[in-house]
Amino acid sequence: MTTIHRTTCRANGIRQFYLEAGTGPPVVLLHGFPETSFAWRFQIPALAPQYRVIAPDLRGYGETDKPACGYDKRTMANDIVELLKALGIGRVALIGHDRGARVATRLVKDHPDLVDRLVVMDNVPTRIVAREMKAKVAREYWFFMFHQIPDLPEALIAGREDIWLRHFFSDWCHDPSTITGEAFETYVKAYRAPGAVRGAMADYRASADDVAQDLEDADKKIKCPVLSLWGQDFGAVGRLFDMKAIWSEMAENLTVAPIERCGHLPQEEQPDIVNKLLLNFLEGWSG
Numbered sequence: 001m002t003t004i005h006r007t008t009c010r011a012n013g014i015r016q017f018y019l020e021a022g023t024g025p026p027v028v029l030l031h032g033f034p035e036t037s038f039a040w041r042f043q044i045p046a047l048a049p050q051y052r053v054i055a056p057d058l059r060g061y062g063e064t065d066k067p068a069c070g071y072d073k074r075t076m077a078n079d080i081v082e083l084l085k086a087l088g089i090g091r092v093a094l095i096g097h098d099r100g101a102r103v104a105t106r107l108v109k110d111h112p113d114l115v116d117r118l119v120v121m122d123n124v125p126t127r128i129v130a131r132e133m134k135a136k137v138a139r140e141y142w143f144f145m146f147h148q149i150p151d152l153p154e155a156l157i158a159g160r161e162d163i164w165l166r167h168f169f170s171d172w173c174h175d176p177s178t179i180t181g182e183a184f185e186t187y188v189k190a191y192r193a194p195g196a197v198r199g200a201m202a203d204y205r206a207s208a209d210d211v212a213q214d215l216e217d218a219d220k221k222i223k224c225p226v227l228s229l230w231g232q233d234f235g236a237v238g239r240l241f242d243m244k245a246i247w248s249e250m251a252e253n254l255t256v257a258p259i260e261r262c263g264h265l266p267q268e269e270q271p272d273i274v275n276k277l278l279l280n281f282l283e284g285w286s287g
Contacts, residue, residue, distance in 0.1 A: 002045040008063070012082035014070075017063035018056035022048030025287030026089045028080065029055040032098020032123075033200055034168050035265075036062030036190050038183075039097065042271035043278065051093075051282065056083060058100060060199025062190055071202040072209035073126070077107035081114065090114070093285050095278065097121035097267060099203055102210065105250070108224065109217055115224055116285055119278065120247070122230040122237050122264050126207065127214035128246055140236035143168075147204035154197050161191045172264035174233040179268060226251035227281045231262030231269065255281065 004021045019037050021044050031039045037055040047053050057064040059076050070076070080103065084092065094115045096104030101123035108115040129141060138145070147153055157164045165187055170176040179187070191197055228247040232238040244256045257277050262270045 002048045004044055004048075009083060009086050011086045012075075012079045014059060014065040014067060014079065016056050016059075016065070016079060016083050018054055018083065019044060020055075021045075021053045022051055024051045025285050026084075026092045027051040027053050027282065027285075028084070028092045028094050029053065030058060030080070030094070030096040030100030030103050031055070031061070032096075032100045032121075033061075033203065034165055034187065034191065035098075036187070038062075038186055038190070039265070039267060043095075043267055043275060046271075046275040047278065047282075050279075051285075052089075054084075054087070054089070054092075056080065058103060058203075060202055061196070066195035066199035066202075068202075071199075071206040072213065073102050073106035073206070074110060074213055076103045076203075077110055080107055081111055084114070091116050091287070093117050093119075093282055095119040095121070096123070098123055098264070102126055105222070106210075106213065108222055109220060112223060117225045117227075117281065118222065118251075119227045119229070119281060121228075121266055121274075122234060123228075124237055124241055124243075124246060125214065125250060126210045127218060128241075128249075130207070130211045132241075137240065140240055144204060144207065147201050148207060150205075153201050157197050161197065162188045165191060169265075172234060173269050174231065174261050174263045175269065178263075178265065183268075222251040223253070225253045225255070225281075227255045227257065227277065229257040229259060229266060229274065229277055231264055231266050232258045232260050234263040237264065 002021050008017050029040045037057050040055045044053050060066045094104045101120040169179040230238045259266050267274050
């Protein structure tokens with residue numbers, strides 16, 4: 001049975017919470033919205049026998065601090081860089097889902113020497129979402145706009161976190177009952193914590209800064225090996241975009257893996273397939 005340690009570390013000026021398991025070459029897992037490091041509960045036991053797995057809660061999420069500022073992806077990437085320094089970890093294999101993939105993409109662009117290989121899960125890069133924001137895309141990405149409105153989302157969601165989260169987990173999964181029971185209640189508890197909804201909203205409210213950062217180095221392709229995997233049945237990603245074309249625009253050395261009968265949360269909805277893809281992609285990573 002895999003022993004998973006729950007730990008905190010002060011790095012980049014904030015208290016960061018992370019899960020850690022296993023020994024060996026380091027693999028870092030960055031969760032997305034509307035999740036926390038709990039999203040990796042199926043991956044950590046699969047990876048830990050071969051790798052040292054680090055799965056933090058991002059700034060504003062879970063048990064990590066939720067300051068008023070610092071949600072642009074460069075700062076959030078530097079959170080992870082400083083956490084790794086504090087843990088004595090250098091080069092890593094980096095895996096990010098959704099918002100975590102945005103952090104991971106910025107990290108590998110700003111610090112290419114730190115990343116040996118990159119996995120991006122069910123993610124369309126921020127500047128491409130902005131570039132393609134026409135009516136059809138806006139309909140799928142309505143929450144991008146809603147979450148950026150000052151104060152109103154927090155006021156409407158307060159006391160109704162379960163209704164808000166239930167919409168996303170049901171709508172974003174091929175099987176609407178994927179996240180139920182104890183798993184759903186774990187997320188509800190996380191987002192009912194003081195500042196949790198505000199932290200997630202702040203992540204989205206940094207979108208203008210994120211686009212500006214992305215445009216600065218839009219012509220700089222990621223050089224390390226990249227695996228882009230996604231759920232074929234998610235309306236905002238697999239059904240809407242040519243994901244191979246998009247990530248070919250981002251990366252020089254690309255492998256793609258669309259997953260059938262899967263929505264936005266591949267690591268939770270199709271964990272066996274995702275674990276196999278990750279282990280295959282990580283093969284040869286020796287630290």
